[in-house]
Every structure is written in C-alpha cells, then in structure tokens.
Amino acid sequence: MLFHEKTPFDLIISDLQMESDFAPLSAGEWFVIQVQNFPAFKNSKIIIISAMYNIEMTAELLGVDYISKRTLIAGILPFKLKMEEMGFLPQISE
Secondary structure: OHHHOOOOOOEEEEEOOOOOOOOOOOHHHHHHHHHHOOHHHOOOEEEEEEOOOOHHHHHHHHOOEEEEHHHHOOOOHHHHHHHHHOOOOOOOOO
8 A cells, every 4th residue: 555655546446345354344444444544545536345235334434435246246337337427437328
C-alpha cells in the first residue's frame, strides 16, 4: 500500500470475506478501513464484492459501493453497469 501512496489507485475492488485473521471484522472490512485511513486514498473509489446476505448494509457502514456475487452470477453486465455508474467506463448506448 505504501508504494502507491504517491500515485493512489482510482478504483479498489476487494472481496469482503477472506481469511478470518481480523475477527470480529471480515478481512475485507479491515482492508477498507486501512485504505480509508490513508489520506492519499481519500479520492479512491472502493467496491466490495461478496455473497454475504448483508453486503448492502456493510457497504453503507463503510461508505463504499458494492456488488453482490449473486448479481455477478447473471454475467458481466452488472459489473459493467456499476463501472459506468462510477465513471470508469463510457455509458452503454441503447
């Protein structure tokens, strides 16, 4: 993380549930909190991805965006739409 403080990422995507080393937080929650504590990353957009039933509530508490793995099962379109919404892809024309 320190290596990229000079040129922070525009977008960070992380799974929410990984190892359990950070209990009672999930590893993804811990990671997001760490990123948010670096002033250089204040403008970085963060997306968490998970199959957790409460991902929406967790994302809201962390102040980040989310994509449910259940939604991703439908294909890549939900991911593309999220990227458009966040300004990372040109809008898909109808």
